[in-house]
Amino acid sequence: MDLVISPLDLAAHVDEALAVQALAFGLDQDEVAVRRQIILRHMTYPGARALGATVAGHLAGFVYGMPNDRTHWWSTVVEPYLRARDNETWLDDSFVITELHVHPSYQNRGIGRTLITRITDTADEPRSILSAIDTDSPARGLYHSLGYVDLARRVVFPSAPRPYAVMGAPLPLRRR
DSSP: OOEEEEEOOTTTTHHHHHHHHHHHHTOOHHHHHHHHHHHHHHTTSTTOEEEEEEETTEEEEEEEEEEOOTTSHHHHHHHHHHHHTTOGGGGSSEEEEEEEEEOGGGTTSSHHHHHHHHHHHTOSSSEEEEEEESSSOHHHHHHHHTTOEEEEEEEOOTTOSSOEEEEEEESSOOOO
């Protein structure tokens, strides 16, 4: 496998990235259209950046994130859940992993681990936060192996069919 991890101009490759996300996350076309607008807005935020994993010139996975901002929608939704567990301070001085997806054909090959460690290695913040569907999944297993711990569980996002867990880890992330 000829894997290349490099900075990704996500705004220019949004449709290719969303095709990967739709397969990895099971999104329908209406959800893809909504997420397209979200990604394009996020990429205008200060410090937002993305990495792509390509194999033979095709996008096999991507990650993007940014320094957390308490005024952003995600933070306003998770803040009460974090406050209830005395974990609200995780919203400050954190790099948020907004999305991390690997095409199903390339999963379980270390691509997700490489993407998330590489992007967080560039963060100036001392810690990272993210949300993941609140179930025992390979994604949550990966995050736990990197040092992420559960900061809040059963977090409900408007219009999301399943609850999420908010997770946080000190940076740099744990290596094997």
